[in-house]
Amino acid sequence: xxxxxxxxxxxxFTWIGAGSYTTKLLADLGADVIKIETATRxxxxxxxxxxxxxxxxxxxxxxxxxxxxxxxxITVNVKHAEGLKLVKQLIAHCDLxxxxxxxxxxxxxxxxxxxxxxxxxxxxxxxxxxxxxxGPDRDYLGYGLxxxxxxxxxxxxxxxxxxxxxxxxxxxxxxPNPTHAAFAILAALRHKxxxxxxxxxxxxxxxxxxxxLGPWIMNYTVNGRVDNRxxxxxxxxxxxxxxxxxxxDRWIAIAAASDEQWNTLRGMLGLADExxxxxxxxxxxxxxxxxxAIAEWSRHKEPRALMEELQAAGVPAGAVQDARDVLRxxxxxxxxxxxxxxxxxxMGMSTYNAAPFRFSDAESTPSSPAPLLGQHTxxxxxxxxKLSESEIERLMECGALK
Amino acid sequence: xxxxKSRREAAGPQPLSGIVVLDLSGALGNYCGKLFADLGADVILVEPLDxxxxxxxxxxxxxxxxxxxxxxxxxNNTNKRSIAVDLDRPEGQEVLRSLAVGADLLIETERPGVxxxxxxxxxxxxELAPQLVMxxxxxxxxxxxxxxxxxxxxIGLALGGMLYLGGYTDSPPMAAYGYQAYAxxxxxxxxxxxxxxxxAEVSGAGQHVDVSMQESVVMGMETAIQFCDLEGTVRKRTxxxxxxxxxxxxxxxxxxxxxxxxxxxxxxxxxxTVQWLVDEGVEGVEALQERKWSDQDYLATAEAKAxxxxxxxxxxxSHNKLELYTKGQQRxxxxxxxxxxxxxxxxKQLQERGFFVTTQAAGDESGARPLVMPGAPxxxxxxxxxxxxxxxxxxxxxxxxxxxxxxxxxxxxxxxEQGVVR
Numbered sequence: 069x070x071x072x073x074x075x076x077x078x079x080x081f082t083w084i085g086a087g088s089y090t091t092k093l094l095a096d097l098g099a100d101v102i103k104i105e106t107a108t109r110x111x112x113x114x115x116x117x118x119x120x121x122x123x124x125x126x127x128x129x130x131x132x133x134x135x136x137x138x139x140x141x142i143t144v145n146v147k148h149a150e151g152l153k154l155v156k157q158l159i160a161h162c163d164l165x166x167x168x169x170x171x172x173x174x175x176x177x178x179x180x181x182x183x184x185x186x187x188x189x190x191x192x193x194x195x196x197x198x199x200x201x202x203g204p205d206r207d208y209l210g211y212g213l214x215x216x217x218x219x220x221x222x223x224x225x226x227x228x229x230x231x232x233x234x235x236x237x238x239x240x241x242x243x244p245n246p247t248h249a250a251f252a253i254l255a256a257l258r259h260k261x262x263x264x265x266x267x268x269x270x271x272x273x274x275x276x277x278x279x280x281l282g283p284w285i286m287n288y289t290v291n292g293r294v295d296n297r298x299x300x301x302x303x304x305x306x307x308x309x310x311x312x313x314x315x316x317d318r319w320i321a322i323a324a325a326s327d328e329q330w331n332t333l334r335g336m337l338g339l340a341d342e343x344x345x346x347x348x349x350x351x352x353x354x355x356x357x358x359x360x361a362i363a364e365w366s367r368h369k370e371p372r373a374l375m376e377e378l379q380a381a382g383v384p385a386g387a388v389q390d391a392r393d394v395l396r397x398x399x400x401x402x403x404x405x406x407x408x409x410x411x412x413x414x415m416g417m418s419t420y421n422a423a424p425f426r427f428s429d430a431e432s433t434p435s436s437p438a439p440l441l442g443q444h445t446x447x448x449x450x451x452x453x454k455l456s457e458s459e460i461e462r463l464m465e466c467g468a469l470k
Numbered sequence: 471x472x473x474x475k476s477r478r479e480a481a482g483p484q485p486l487s488g489i490v491v492l493d494l495s496g497a498l499g500n501y502c503g504k505l506f507a508d509l510g511a512d513v514i515l516v517e518p519l520d521x522x523x524x525x526x527x528x529x530x531x532x533x534x535x536x537x538x539x540x541x542x543x544x545x546n547n548t549n550k551r552s553i554a555v556d557l558d559r560p561e562g563q564e565v566l567r568s569l570a571v572g573a574d575l576l577i578e579t580e581r582p583g584v585x586x587x588x589x590x591x592x593x594x595x596x597e598l599a600p601q602l603v604m605x606x607x608x609x610x611x612x613x614x615x616x617x618x619x620x621x622x623x624x625i626g627l628a629l630g631g632m633l634y635l636g637g638y639t640d641s642p643p644m645a646a647y648g649y650q651a652y653a654x655x656x657x658x659x660x661x662x663x664x665x666x667x668x669x670a671e672v673s674g675a676g677q678h679v680d681v682s683m684q685e686s687v688v689m690g691m692e693t694a695i696q697f698c699d700l701e702g703t704v705r706k707r708t709x710x711x712x713x714x715x716x717x718x719x720x721x722x723x724x725x726x727x728x729x730x731x732x733x734x735x736x737x738x739x740x741x742x743t744v745q746w747l748v749d750e751g752v753e754g755v756e757a758l759q760e761r762k763w764s765d766q767d768y769l770a771t772a773e774a775k776a777x778x779x780x781x782x783x784x785x786x787x788s789h790n791k792l793e794l795y796t797k798g799q800q801r802x803x804x805x806x807x808x809x810x811x812x813x814x815x816x817x818k819q820l821q822e823r824g825f826f827v828t829t830q831a832a833g834d835e836s837g838a839r840p841l842v843m844p845g846a847p848x849x850x851x852x853x854x855x856x857x858x859x860x861x862x863x864x865x866x867x868x869x870x871x872x873x874x875x876x877x878x879x880x881x882x883x884x885x886x887e888q889g890v891v892r
Contacts, residue, residue, distance in 0.1 A: 072665040097665050112736050118697040130696025200849070203822040208799045210730070213717075214806035217728035222719065222808045224647035225636060226709060231719050232726055232808050233709035235646045236635040237692040243650070247657035248505075252848040254664040255485040255509050258671070259853050267852035275825060276847040278814060280653045282545040287529040288811040289826075289842035290541060295529075295811055300624065300645050303528045308624065310633070310642040317706070319642055321628035384620045386628035388643050390704050391694035394631040403614035406685055419699045424654075424685035425662035426611070428592070428678040430669070432662075 069431045071098025076257065077162040079155065080104060080139070081179075083111040085212050085241030086273055087168030087196050088135040090249040095138035096423050096434045102158060102448060103141045105441055106151075107470050114441065120415040127414040127440045137410075137420050137434035142449075143442035143470055146177050150468035155179070157453055159187050163257065168196040168273075171206050181268045190266035192256045196249055200272030210273075212238020215245075219277040224284070226297045233297070240277040248276035304348070306355040307333070310388060311363045313371040319388035320371045322362065322378065324351075332381050337365050395419065410437035445469055484510025485853040489667060490573045492516055492566070493550065494557070496523045497623075497649065498579040498607040498683060500546040501656035502663065506575070507549035508846075508855050514871060515550045516566065518557070519892045521864045522547075531831065531839055537864050538833040544861045545843055548829070552862035553871045554892035561890040563588050568875045570599045574667050577605045577659065581620075582612045592678040602676040603666040607659040611682035621683065626651030630687025635694060638710040654686035714766070715774035716743060719808060720783060724790040726808035732769045732778070734804060740764065742801050747785065754781045815842070823849075832863040865892045 076099040080091045088111070095101040105111060113132040120128045142158075145151040156179075159165060165184055167174055174180050174195070181193045195201060198210045216222050216239050226233025249271050260266050278285065287293045300321075302308040307330075308323045324330040330351060334341070339361060344350045351358060366374060371387035378385035389398065395407065408420045415437075422433045449455045449469070463469045489511040493503035500515075500522070507513035515522060527542035538544070556562040567590070570576060576595070578585055585591045585606075592604045606612060609621035616629075624645050627633040632651075637644030659681040666677040688695075694705040712718035716732030731743035740763060747755040757777055762768045786794060791807035798805035807813060814820065827845035830837050846855035868891050872882050885891045 070669075072669040093661060115736055118693060118701045118703075120700045122701050130700045131693050134696055199819055200823055203819040205799070205819040209802060210804045210806055211734055213713075214728055214730055214804050217719075217806040217808050218814075220809055220811055220814055221647060222726075222728060223810050226638070226644050227641065230638065230641075231710060231721065233637055233644050233707075234719075234728075235632065235650075235690075236637070236707050236709060237632070237690060237694075239646065239650075239690060239692075242690045242692060243654050243657060243686070247661050248847045250661045251505055251657075251664055252509075252850060254661070254668055256850060256853070258664075258668055259485040261672075265852055267850055269851070270849040271847070272823065274820075275823075275844070278820075278825075279844045279847040280650065281648050281811070281814075282844045283527075283529055283542045284648060285811050285814060286541040286545060286841060286843050288815055290839055291529070291532045293529070293532075297647070300642070302622075302624075305622070308622070310624070310628070310645070312642070319628075319634075321624045321633065321645075323622040323624055325622055379616075379619045382620065384622050384625050386621065386625035388628045388634050389631050390634045390706075391631060391691065391698040392704050394629075394688060394691070395695055395698055398629070400610050400614045400616040400629075400682075401685060401688065404611055404682060404685060406688065415700070419695065421689060421695070423662070424658045424682055424689060426680040427662070427666060428680075429675065430666070430677060 069429065072427070072430050073097040073099040076100065076164065078102065078164045078166060079159050079162045081165070081167035081169070081174070082196070083168065084113055085135070085238055086245035086249070087166060088113070089242060089246035090196070091139065091166055092135050092137055093246055093250045093423060094253065096432060098431070101139040103136065103139045103439065104146070104155065105141050105143050106145045107143055107441065108145055108147070110441070120418065125414065130418065133412065133415065133418065133438035134420055136438040138436055139439055140444035140448060141439035141442055142445045144445070145467060145470045146179065148466070148468045150463060150466065152178055154453065154463070154468060156187050158448070159184055159191070161452055162188065162191070163260070164192045164194065164253065166194045170209055171195065171197050171201045185266065190260055190264055192253065192260060192266050192269065194249065194253055194269045194271065196245065196271040196273055198273050200275065201270045212241035215240040215273050215277055219274050220281050220284070221277070224281070224295060224297055227299050228297045240273060244277040244280055245271070245273045248279070301355065306348070306351040307358045307362055309359055311359070311366040313366055313369055313374065315370070318371050320366055320374055320385060321388060322383065322385045324383060329383050333378070333383050336378070336381065337361060405433070408434055410434070412437040413440055483853050484856070485850060486511040489575065490514070492569055492573050492576040495577045495579040495607065497527070497652045498655045499577040499659060500524055501653065502577055502605070502607065502660040503550060504546050504548060505660045508857070510853070513550040514569065514867070515547055515552045515862060516557070516569070517552055517554045517864060519554050519889065521554070525864070536833065538831050544831055544841055547861035549858050550862055551867035551871065552865055553868045554865035556890055557588055557590065559890050561885060561888065563590055565872070565875070565891065566590055567595070567598055570595050570602055573599065573602055574670065575603045575605065575663055577607065577663065579607050582606070582608060582617050596676065600676060601670055601674055603663060603670055603679060604676070605659055605663045605679040605681060607655045607681040607683065609683045611685065612680045623649040623651045626655070626683040626687050630684045631691045631694065632687050635691065635705060635707055636709070637707045639707060640710065643707060644709070650690070651683050651687050654690060655681055655683035658686045658689070712775045712779065714769040715778040716740065716769070716782070720786040722786045722789055722791050722794055727786060727791045727794050728806045728808055729798070730804040733766060737764060737766060737769070739803050743803050746798065746801050746803065747781065750785060752781060752785045757781060827857045829857055829860040831860055832866065868892065
């Protein structure tokens with residue numbers, strides 16, 4: 069089966085989180101993503117845990133591997149004059165140049181938008197810095213966690229009377245930013261195909277993340293209300309929450325969105341049909357009482373069995389799955405073949421995420437494991453740049469291809 | 471007759487102009503439709519006669535409960551047109567089929583099987599409209615053991631593994647704020663839809679795109695899967711404690727800040743952070759200068775976290791969050807305020823970038839309650855994002871859309887009388 073982005077070529081300077089995840093999406097869809105790396109300054113994820121068998125090594129990080137499927141890696145030092153020249157030659161063959169550095173870095177490397185446009189007039193040039201290319205905070209730096217903090221996720225997630233909990237992850241790197249960036253890139257590529265016009269895309273990683281909190285931003289701008297943390301409560305649904313189950317740190321999420329679902333759940337709980345619970349309004353007023361009753365009942369049940377029982381009866385419920393559950397025991401993800409095993413040259417058989425969508429008539433599973441550092445240097449130099457073996461040797465020795 | 475593409479194509483330099491999208495969706499797909507609409511696609515919100523479910527979602531404009539009052543609805547449906555049509559009636563299904571003939575993309579979020587039962591499944595539509603991409607965003611996907619299960623946002627977070635990672639060490643797991651499982655389904659749905667449309671415009675062959683909310687949430691598990699696969703450990707939630715010494719939330723004078731001094735970027739921020747504290751004359755800072763602090767395993771210990779907190783907390787508490795943010799960032803240290811929605815709206819950085827945009831809700835013609843909302847999530851230099859019109863009133867464009875399909879006035883009156891359209 070075809071891949072939807074076959075034929076698109078990308079010179080990819082992204083590293084670490086959000087940038088690499090963006091180009092992973094494009095690579096898994098069939099774009100040829102050439103990851104520009106250098107041994108003189110490693111993508112820090114290459115030296116970040118977890119490592120295969122806990123043993124550190126630049127080709128052993130799972131954090132790096134999962135974000136770099138289906139890509140090719142070339143090591144080239146752009147601070148070396150000949151290295152810079154090679155990268156410019158690569159750009160001449162490409163549709164897209166991507167980076168997630170702070171705003172001035174590409175310019176300092178001699179690869180700012182104007183220069184790149186001079187090499188390839190219809191290039192789509194994408195920058196994903198933390199705060200964008202303009203504004204007083206443009207040079208500030210950060211990671212997914214600090215972006216989650218600036219954008220309201222940290223403040224809004226957790227319990228109202230405790231310190232802000234946040235998502236516990238570098239959330240903006242994994243969902244908000246890569247998806248928005250990939251969407252903008254595809255829109256720009258479509259425009260280029262229709263008109264021959266390239267462009268510069270400036271993405272501040274704070275902005276797509278805030279975009280996901282639009283209605284609550286508006287609750288402030290329209291109503292003057294500053295929303296606070298609310299645990300697992302829902303403003304329009306009760307019961308709605310996370311309840312303890314049998315076993316250590318085992319939980320189930322349950323939500324009753326309608327009178328019908330509530331009545332089914334009430335029957336299973338063995339509670340009387342009290343008039344005060346007849347409407348959603350009444351149940352919202354007694355939210356805490358209902359939560360206590362459910363917790364008393366659920367704590368004697370195994371989460372998966374309880375989930376199946378509730379779902380069979382038509383009540384939305386889901387076991388709170390940890391990484392092992394999701395990876396090894398979830399029949400739905402297994403059915404969808406979400407997990408992809410690749411035999412990585414250094415890590416051996418290891419597991420990767422496939423994208424969470426399937427096409428009726430196109431392939432979307434990753435095509436190869438993460439590249440070793442510089443694994444494709446020779447292949448790219450001879451294949452795209454048409455360099456001879458002896459020329460490649462010379463460039464390796466002089467440090468341009470390092 | 472089909473939807474008139476050429477008319478809208480003339481509208482201006484927008485990257486998605488000329489693309490026609492039918493948005494039949496609820497909360498799992500309205501934001502996906504918005505992404506298309508805001509870059510210039512003609513997105514038609516196809517609503518049931520009593521309105522799309524988002525019209526009833528909180529938060530609302532205070533004091534109002536009408537069909538235009540939901541801020542959730544107003545935000546997620548900018549730049550769209552609305553037709554209200556009953557898709558459970560044969561006449562309504564016929565209207566949708568006519569629309570599909572001229573469309574590039576249809577987004578729907580019904581339980582698997584519902585569209586087929588209406589005669590509007592992918593196979594049926596493909597016969598009429600081979601170019602059409604149909605994207606189905608559902609809790610668990612079109613097939614498989616959970617395909618018919620029901621799920622609100624929190625169920626998606628639970629089964630998708632993100633919920634377990636959020637919350638305090640001594641609390642139940644805590645859901646990410648703002649329906650992020652729905653967001654994940656919308657967002658991956660948008661990327662997949664765009665890729666499929668990109669291909670279909672040239673190949674002439676559409677696709678059925680099957681997106682799972684649960685599976686989309688799994689993408690947000692960060693390193694948890696790889697820790698399990700490669701090191702055999704199961705990551706747990708950490709809130710209320712530092713992730714590593716010097717990495718976490720610290721209380722300050724007017725709220726909280728988030729500091730990432732320890733562990734990130736191969737620990738390269740430790741030295742400048744300690745130097746900052748030295749320059750500020752912070753008491754006890756010598757304790758952070760020993761060699762062991764360059765060892766990431768040491769930074770992960772309870773002892774290291776306690777020592778760091780003992781030194782840093784009194785300093786943080788005597789400064790406000792913006793001071794700490796500015797001072798730390800000037801030293802190239804990743805530190806950030808824990809911003810509330812009010813802080814975000816007041817951010818000089820976002821204001822300078824013109825991030826917020828203003829419109830008026832339908833039904834507020836006096837302009838008494840302007841809607842200020844997040845604008846462009848990306849700045850495209852040649853073909854910018856734009857807010858051209860607010861979210862539509864229920865059925866606001868029913869007549870013009872039916873007319874463009876060649877359905878004359880007389881038949882439109884009849885369809886209204888029969889309760890097929892509104």
